[in-house]
Amino acid sequence: MDSDPLPGFEPTLEYARERDGAGFDLRDRFSVPDGEYMDGNSLGPLSVDAERALERVVEEWRELGIRGWTDADPPWFGYAEYLGDRLAPVVGAREDEVVVANSTTVNIHTLIGTFLDAEVAGATKVLVNELDFPTDHYAIRAQLRVRGLDPDEHLVVVESRDGRTIEPEDVEASLSAHPDVGVLFMPGVLYRSGQLFDIERLTRAAHEHGALAGFDLAHSVGVVPHELAAHGVDFAVWCHYKHLNAGPGAIAGLYVNREHFGITPALAGWWGHEKATQFDMNPTFTPADSAGAWQVGTVPVLAAAPLEGSLDLLEEVEIDAVRERSVALTEFLIRLVDERLPECSVGTPRDPERRGGHVAVEHPDAYRLCEALRDRGTVVDFRPPDVVRVCPSPYYGTFEEVWTVVGKLREILDSGAHEDYDPPSGGVT
Numbered sequence: 001m002d003s004d005p006l007p008g009f010e011p012t013l014e015y016a017r018e019r020d021g022a023g024f025d026l027r028d029r030f031s032v033p034d035g036e037y038m039d040g041n042s043l044g045p046l047s048v049d050a051e052r053a054l055e056r057v058v059e060e061w062r063e064l065g066i067r068g069w070t071d072a073d074p075p076w077f078g079y080a081e082y083l084g085d086r087l088a089p090v091v092g093a094r095e096d097e098v099v100v101a102n103s104t105t106v107n108i109h110t111l112i113g114t115f116l117d118a119e120v121a122g123a124t125k126v127l128v129n130e131l132d133f134p135t136d137h138y139a140i141r142a143q144l145r146v147r148g149l150d151p152d153e154h155l156v157v158v159e160s161r162d163g164r165t166i167e168p169e170d171v172e173a174s175l176s177a178h179p180d181v182g183v184l185f186m187p188g189v190l191y192r193s194g195q196l197f198d199i200e201r202l203t204r205a206a207h208e209h210g211a212l213a214g215f216d217l218a219h220s221v222g223v224v225p226h227e228l229a230a231h232g233v234d235f236a237v238w239c240h241y242k243h244l245n246a247g248p249g250a251i252a253g254l255y256v257n258r259e260h261f262g263i264t265p266a267l268a269g270w271w272g273h274e275k276a277t278q279f280d281m282n283p284t285f286t287p288a289d290s291a292g293a294w295q296v297g298t299v300p301v302l303a304a305a306p307l308e309g310s311l312d313l314l315e316e317v318e319i320d321a322v323r324e325r326s327v328a329l330t331e332f333l334i335r336l337v338d339e340r341l342p343e344c345s346v347g348t349p350r351d352p353e354r355r356g357g358h359v360a361v362e363h364p365d366a367y368r369l370c371e372a373l374r375d376r377g378t379v380v381d382f383r384p385p386d387v388v389r390v391c392p393s394p395y396y397g398t399f400e401e402v403w404t405v406v407g408k409l410r411e412i413l414d415s416g417a418h419e420d421y422d423p424p425s426g427g428v429t
């Protein structure tokens with residue numbers, strides 16, 4: 001990557017337009033709602049590619065009925081593995097190490113459960129951090145509880161120094177202080193501040209400690225390249241409805257390092273059975289010799305098909321180019337906030353190597369700023385206590401939109417328009 005992601009930067013609309021004229025342009029492939037859609041880190045929009053794949057599967061269902069399991073193209077019976085093969089380069093894994101299955105939360109349950117049962121070096125504590133997305137802790141605590149392990153004792157939580165980020169040194173120190181940690185489980189990118197973690201370093205630290213390293217990549221998959229196999233990561237989970245634009249409630253993904261094939265998944269189910277003998281209906285479970293073993297029930301084909309379209313699109317441009325464009329867009333946003341919004345701070349690391357695909361713009365009235373932006377056609381989201389999350393997507397977002405959003409924020413702050421809105425009252429933000 002270029003050391004300066006914005007060569008010749010100027011805080012102008014002309015510069016934004018110049019940048020939009022360079023690089024790939026997939027905008028026309030997406031149905032982006034009117035205005036500026038800056039929320040693709042929560043739910044990406046529909047692409048023609050995703051819609052085409054979904055329509056094909058609906059057609060196969062109409063024409064083939066149950067024969068779709070064997071006669072669809074590709075056959076639904078192996079669809080989760082087929083999509084896993086195509087996802088493997090996106091996360092830097094070998095094909096059989098990736099599968100699509102379940103939801104992210106269910107995948108955390110089954111993988112944490114599996115590796116707690118595996119009792120690496122007899123250790124039963126799980127190391128997480130206090131800024132994690134809450135579902136991670138809910139699921140891990142539940143898995144500890146069902147094993148009779150007190151979650152307050154067995155969930156070791158690394159604290160943040162600034163409420164925004166987690167220092168790798170603090171993770172390493174926490175590992176040293178807790179010899180009984182058997183699993184480190186960290187995010188790829190923090191959901192609020194957008195901090196990108198150094199997966200290679202954390203994996204090394206876990207392994208030196210004799211623990212396994214697992215990651216929740218919900219906020220990094222599709223926008224940041226990964227090298228899971230090369231870095232020796234043990235397992236990972238992620239969703240596809242954010243940066244990969246595979247639709248609300250899309251099937252999730254998981255990775256398990258080949259080294260762990262053959263162990264029994266905590267949430268065993270017939271869809272994780274060895275494929276060749278799955279329909280023998282044997283009462284004994286034989287896990288597939290692949291990440292496919294961590295599937296539970298029947299692959300939800302309709303919730304998986306749009307991902308096929310997203311992968312068609314991604315394969316055209318490739319993940320490294322996506323990342324390069326994402327870094328440039330977030331850099332442009334950060335520099336404009338610095339120049340034009342002195343009342344706001346940037347809660348996201350400024351080093352591109354330490355940030356993912358979205359930016360946390362902080363302001364004490366963040367919630368009301370989000371509401372005012374929405375009423376002016378910009379979709380962003382609020383994360384308590386003071387964050388406006390802004391995600392200029394490298395797939396369909398533009399530099400000009402970033403320019404527009406910062407301009408709208410400037411106008412709102414100047415006019416005090418946000419003060420007309422009520423403070424937060426719950427619901428989906």
Ligand SMILES: Cc1ncc(COP(=O)(O)O)c(C=O)c1O
Nearest residue numbers: 103104105133135191216218239
């Ligand atoms: C880091 C992270 N993990 C997990 C989830 C949600 O998981 P699920 O798809 O099971 O709802 C999210 C949702 O935003 C998330 O940000």
